């Protein structure tokens with residue numbers, strides 16, 4: 389390694405470390421520390437903006453049963469998350485796609501298409517808990533922060549390759565982008581899925597739903613996604629044996645939380 393390149397590498401590492409020290413956060417229950425350069429307030433603001441857009445583009449369902457179920461389950465879960473600053477909202481959208489999400493700040497949406505996979509409140513709690521888990525673990529903020537670091541790293545590289553040909557600059561940049569995409573972004577999104585699964589188990593259990601229902605729900609979901617019916621939600625939530633195994637491994641911890649929940653509902657109301 390030439391001294392020049394060595395200097396650039398050091399500069400990059402220092403830059404990344406400074407950013408790292410500047411913003412660190414820990415995920416509740418899993419304790420994983422995460423790079424965080426956004427504030428919860430900024431994320432909530434982005435969530436509000438996105439929610440307004442989502443509301444203008446989707447039709448709120450008037451299915452009484454689904455709306456009542458989401459309100460019942462969503463509010464039970466919201467209560468145990470200890471997030472008084474969240475402005476919770478729960479909406480069922482008329483859409484055949486099986487989809488659900490929770491935006492930063494507590495805006496929860498479930499599409500009518502998801503209800504064909506939920507047999508009872510507890511299974512709905514599994515998926516709503518998972519989505520709320522993504523929001524509370526601030527996975528969106530973490531992704532933005534990772535993007536900011538990549539961007540900054542790329543800028544540092546661009547600034548330090550002065551004097552080289554434009555082609556070389558492009559090459560280095562492309563190489564760096566591939567490196568960061570494969571090395572950082574992909575494993576992290578898998579990490580996020582496992583983490584949301586775990587948090588989903590925590591919140592549904594604390595809300596008084598039997599966490600065993602998460603296994604039945606995600607297994608059912610996994611079978612559907614393996615048949616090739618791949619929608620947006622299936623592609624962003626790839627199911628795997630490993631995910632089920634991880635959930636099963638965490639189940640005893642979740643069962644302990646369920647046992648001490650003040651308001652046990654077991655599987656809750658039937659949604660069939």
Ligand SMILES: [Zn+2]
Nearest residue numbers: 522581584625
């Ligand atoms: Zn997820």
